[in-house]
Amino acid sequence: MTLLSIEGLGICFGGIKAVHDVSFAASPGEVVSVIGPNGAGKTTLFNMISGVYRPGSGRVVLNGEDVTAMSPHLLARRGMCRTFQNLQVFQTMTVLENVIAGFHLQESGDVLSDLLNLPAARRRAKDAEAGARELLRRLGLERAAEREAGSLSYGSLKRLEIARAMALKPKVLLLDEPAAGCNAVETEEIDHLIAEIAASGVAVLLVEHDMKLVMRISSHIVVLDHGEKVAEGDPATVSRNPAVIAAYLGADDAAR
Amino acid sequence: MRLTPKSATLLILVALIALAPVFFPSGFYYRVGALVFVNALAVTGIVILTGWAGQISLGHAGFAGIGAYACALAPVHWGIHPALSVLLGAAASAVLAWLVGRPILRLKGYYLAVASLGMGILISMVLNNERALTRGPDGIGVPELGLRAVLKDAGLGLSNGQFWYFLCGIALVVGAWAALNLRDSATGRALRALHGSEVAARTVGMDVARLKLQAFVISAVYASVSGSLLALQNRFITPDVAGFLHSVEMVTMAVLGGVGSVAGGIFGAAVLTLLPQVLTVLAEYEQLVLGAVMVLVMIFLREGIVPSMLRKGRRREE
Amino acid sequence: MSELLQFLLSGVTVGAVYALVALGFTMIYNASDVVNFAQGEFVMLGGMITVFAHAAGAPLPLAALTAVVATAALGVAMNKLAIEPARGAPVVSLVIITIGASIFIRGAAQLIFGKQIHRFPAFSGEDPIRILGATILPQSLWVIGGAVVIFVGLWLFFTRTLLGRAVLATSNNRLAAQLVGINTPFVMTLSFAMSAGIGALAGVLVTPITLTAYDVGLAFALKGFAAAMLGGMGNPKGALAGGLIVGVLEAMTAGYLSSQYKDAAAFIIIFAVLFFRPQGLFGRQSTDRV
Structure with missing residues (x-):
């Protein structure tokens, strides 16, 4: 097929x-x-x-x-x-945020609930973060989660890009x-x-x-x-x- | 419990607004404070547009002009309450930003800067020339908001200066809260992502043109509300509010404090609003200083004052 | 008919100035990918310095030369002090820097020259020349002639001289130009000097007609930018065509619609180009590398 x-x-x-x-x-x-x-x-x-x-x-x-x-x-x-x-890579964002960005299609809703931090927006963000942390664990990047992506080594950045793509x-x-x-x-x-x-x-x-x-x-x-x-x-x-x-x-x- | 950066920023902001009046030697300072808040509100919009989405506008004063003249004209011509006129101005600004931004934000680089500059100047041209409606360059009176009288009847008597100080302060806190919400939401993350790499943002499914347009519209609403508050507070407004220099001031405040952070933007607005009040001799040199600040900050302090200081502080901790 | 001719003549006159400003944009853009929003201030300085040098007793040609040289030097200084230190900065930063520089220059001009409107006498008298029922000022002929001389001179410079070709090579590919031994920092300096000098010369030529004040620069910058964009950013032929079109449309707007809104013509052009043909009349679409 x-x-x-x-x-x-x-x-x-x-x-x-x-x-x-x-x-x-x-x-x-x-x-x-x-x-x-x-x-x-x-x-x-x-x-x-x-x-x-x-x-x-x-x-x-x-x-x-x-x-x-x-x-x-x-x-x-x-x-x-x-x-x-x-x-x-999104250099100035954290490693975690980079991967959450990969969940964009699942996470994004209407802008207004994002601005007002409505429960729906919070739930979406929480789910995306949980998924992203799981992927970071799979790729051995969980300890770098809060670091700025730009500070990672070349090999880690390669894996970060894969994690971000897998998020989709x-x-x-x-x-x-x-x-x-x-x-x-x-x-x-x-x-x-x-x-x-x-x-x-x-x-x-x-x-x-x-x-x-x-x-x-x-x-x-x-x-x-x-x-x-x-x-x-x-x-x-x-x-x-x-x-x-x-x-x-x-x-x-x-x-x- | 550890505070998140978001709640820390809001807490400090609320504390500063509430406590600052203790040190005011005279009522005049309420006025200056209110002016700081109004400018900071507009700059918060610039932080969203420029700091996060990486787009630059040189015509945001145009939206402030729309917000201001909505409050001057709508109550008189259509009998709309001034408070609703604020919303009307915001809606008009949002629609205009959408119309102008839609074709332009698909393009890159200088185009938004120039198109927004042109848009801002067109708006101020209309405000200057349509004398029958706006009374031209001499300015026009603005009706009273009326909320202070309501508060007084409810037993909360405030001087005019105090009333506007706290009202603008509340508006700023709400604006900063919404911006900070946005920052860590799907939309805000996507804006920062497309700033970092548009092509990567697209491959993870972000509709880059649409996101930039959202940022442009949101920041236009911030500028518009800021203009409305300025007009209602002064009870008088001139087309200068929509002028090129005001647009440049907004951008300068944002980059001085740190265009990437809400706290930075507010700090920059405070510095550039207070400076001329403290050093009245500077009036002559206003453009000179503004221009020099823009160039120097961009060369030596690219992130702006607040993020640079935070970074230094963090390094010392480690 | 004579009315139309009259508007055309005045349109071509201002259009020639816009073409020169657009040419200044183009040269700096080609050399450094920077859109220099201070370009209009060079025009203001050209007129303003001539006024004051003339008032100080210098004969007009000497005053004009002083203005062009001083402005060119300022262009070089701006490149060294503000643009070069920010090499590699994102577009947003560069926009802020050149806008900042333009406001700084304007603020300094306001302090030094005051807020009044200034002028100096036309080069060859003020008696209008009659053509087919329309009139043209002798100074307009100076403006148009000056623009022609500059465009032809630059065309010769770029096609016939080694230095001119070095500048073209740098604009095509900076790294490759460096590798074949072209002194690219010098090319940058030269581009800023030339574009500031050209702007100043435009200011010298047009001031007897339009007069000058410390804050005229922004309008020139915007209209010159509209012209450069209409012609296709980075294309000298486009700058010429774009400048003339913007000038003529502006004159027609002033003549047939409303003189208050004549300045709007340039912005309408900017928007129209952005909506329908972002690459301009002579530009080509580009592909990003990933």
């Missing part, structure tokens, strides 16, 4: 084809990884899927609905959420380099976490440079080079594909 399908997605920046005619699909419980050398268009692809960029061509279909170029906040309502390669209880979760900058222990934690999220029935889309991680947890891999899909399949198939080896050895000699 396909939950998310990407159909011939493409975009040009100033006449250069950053991404061209990429198609693949993801089902609940799957981890689909998008790999490729630097500049292959992975993040651009994510930006199109998540509504940050308007695709020049192609469609994004979520649960049977065409959601191409839909604003991210409407995608969130339909169950899609993402994290960012370059960290988009998404059906599709896009993770853009969740393990970048993390040490071996942290990477392993993230490994387990992703597996756990997928096992709960979420379709996970992953961009990641750590090939060991990718090969271990992906159910399906899509390989991009120069904005085009050059291969796809399960990890074993993809790792033997000559086009993939060429793409990595040819373009990215800082190979992992």
Whole structure:
């Protein structure tokens, strides 16, 4: 059963084809990884899927609905959420508040009851806080709950972003380099976490440079080079594909 | 029991308002106090808009003008009670803020600053030029609110200065309470979140344009009520209340005290309202000082006085 | 018909001034991404310093030169003292800083020059020239001519000189410009100096027609901004077109509708642009990077 399908997605920046005619699909419980050398268009692809960029061509279909170029906040309502390669944490808010922000769709009601602190608003805030604390515990961040998010280490911030995204209880979760900058222990934690999220029935889309991680947890891999899909399949198939080896050895000699 | 920052702020505010009169050498100081509260109320709106949502308006005095002239005109022309005129002005300000903000808040950066500046100047242009209605630049009288007489009949006799001091003080406490409620609510958290990262705010489902619009409308209502109270208190109002300089004053008060916190905004309003009263020689230098304060605070004390001091205090504790 | 021509002529005259102010906005915006709300104060200073230098006995050309140079120096000082220390600050802070600087300059002007309205004589007399039933002041020709000379001169500077190209390169990509060895702080200084100088020159040219006072700057800033926005922020051609359109619309409003509300024309333009074409007539929409 396909939950998310990407159909011939493409975009040009100033006449250069950053991404061209990429198609693949993801089902609940799957981890689909998008790999490729630097500049292959992975993040651009994510930006199109998540509504940050308007695709020049192609469609994004979520649960049977065409959601191409839909604003991210409407995608969130339909169950899609993402994290960012370059960290988009709410720096001046506390760690706890960051995660509560992920509960926005469940928590928000009318402004007037927020201004007057009516019981309904208080109840909503209390529920969101309880949910957020639970998520912080799951991600091992509970002791940092009251700290300003900007003071956290890079690895913790990565986890904080994942916690915030999980708060939405998404059906599709896009993770853009969740393990970048993390040490071996942290990477392993993230490994387990992703597996756990997928096992709960979420379709996970992953961009990641750590090939060991990718090969271990992906159910399906899509390989991009120069904005085009050059291969796809399960990890074993993809790792033997000559086009993939060429793409990595040819373009990215800082190979992992 | 540990006090939350919210109840601590409100408690200190109430205590200051209630106890300050003990030290007043003359009745004149009630008037100055009331002026501080009125300005602080408008600045609290700026804290919501600029401090939390990260949007800047250079035309909020326009809404104060609407609130003020609603109290001057509605009772005379339509026989509406002055107290209801305050609400009428607030409603008019909210509608105007919604109409102006809707298309503009989808855009980024300088656009709101310029559009709001233009809006403020248009409002003061109308107030200056429609003499048949507003009597132009010379100003217009404002009817008596009438509440003081009611209180007197009920056995609570207050001087005019005392009455306005406490009424404006109560208005400020209510305004600060609502703003602090908002801060830790879903809406307030979302406003602060979109200030931090709009793109992340969107991905967690926040309707960024709508939230900014809400902040703009709420802050317009604060400014409008502040203008109404000023008009009713002075029993007279001129178009200056809607002028560019008044808009700039609001922003300066907010950034001086600390635009990110309600307490900071109130403190900034108090300082910039009291300063000219203490140093009357400053009148000549008003613009010079205002401008210098804006530049210097933004360079050396970006968070404003109150948050900077709190941070220092916290560090010492640790 | 002659009435329409009359309004057109006066519209083009003020429009040329707005175009110069818009050009000042554009130059600083390109060099530093800052919208300098003090731009209008440069116009005020140009007129005001000329008045006082002239009154102190300097011949008019020397007084005008003094005003332009002094204002350019002030522009540089403003960049060094207020803008550079706040590099990287959010837009809100930069707006507050440049508004603060403009109020500071205005407050200082009020103290130094007083609150009166000032003027100095027109460059080549006050006898109106008749054209097809309409009249134009000789000073208007100075204004229009001055604007033409500046726009052509800048176009040559940007396309024909190495320094001009360095400025363009910096506005395109500051980091890349630094990497190829362009002294970007100097480019910033130069941009502030030039845009303040251009503003001052506009003030010198227009003061015999419109007179000057310490508080005229804000109106120039707003109308210049409206012009820059209409043309597309950061686009010199747009600044020229935008300035002329704002000027002509203002003159038409004053002529056919209401002179009290002529200033409203600029704001209506701002709102119309924001509603219908935020990128301006010549601008392109941009994509954010994440």
